[in-house]
Amino acid sequence: MSNLLKIATCFAFFVVLCESCTSPQITSTSFTTQDATIVSNIAYISDFTLKCASGEPSALYAEINSNIVPVSIIGQNQYQVSWTEDTKTASSGNRLVRIFDEETYGAARKALRAGEDLSGVASFADVVINHPGAYNGPWLKSELLATLVSLVVTYFAISFKLKVTA
Structure with a gap:
């Protein structure tokens, strides 16, 4: 009888654990x-x-x-x-x-x-x-923007120098 009780207890324990x-x-x-x-x-x-x-x-x-x-x-x-x-x-x-x-x-x-x-x-x-x-970053990279600004400054510096010397 005690073996049957142990089996029933184990079965009840596993049913509780396996409940979804x-x-x-x-x-x-x-x-x-x-x-x-x-x-x-x-x-x-x-x-x-x-x-x-x-x-x-x-x-x-x-x-x-x-x-x-x-x-x-x-x-x-x-x-x-x-x-x-x-x-x-x-x-x-x-x-x-x-x-x-x-x-x-x-x-x-x-x-x-x-x-x-x-x-x-x-x-x-x-x-x-x-x-x-x-x-993904700015549309214009800082290196490109710096290059463009330096080219514009160089253009105005050269054109101003040519006007002053002329």
């Missing part, structure tokens, strides 16, 4: 590179906190540019997803990052194997990253 997350609530903060004058890639980083009404989330995955990548755990109920894009192809505006748990990840992998679009797969939760755009 219901009603996920996500609070996110995002960061992007905004100065592209000395870098060649724009970094996108989203830190988010996930709270469940009941249960615990399993491993999380994110869809980024039609690719699925794992989400990093950075603390208790805190996660992070990040990637980079070339400065020439990075566009400004809101970027939707779809988050998948183990169940929805399986459906997403199945869709990818079948060659289907991931937009038909329901996500576990969504995170929005706003990229306002990156500063």
Whole structure:
């Protein structure tokens, strides 16, 4: 009888541990590179906190540019997803990052194997990253502006000297 009680206790313990997350609530903060004058890639980083009404989330995955990548755990109920894009192809505006748990990840992998679009797969939760755009420097570089000013000053100096000597 005691063995049966031990087995039932272990089973109840595993059922509680394996209970999936219901009603996920996500609070996110995002960061992007905004100065592209000395870098060649724009970094996108989203830190988010996930709270469940009941249960615990399993491993999380994110869809980024039609690719699925794992989400990093950075603390208790805190996660992070990040990637980079070339400065020439990075566009400004809101970027939707779809988050998948183990169940929805399986459906997403199945869709990818079948060659289907991931937009038909329901996500576990969504995170929005706003990229306002990156500063690529002034239209005229300071070296060019200094050269142009020196040429204009030289022209006026030579033309003034020719008028004075004439």
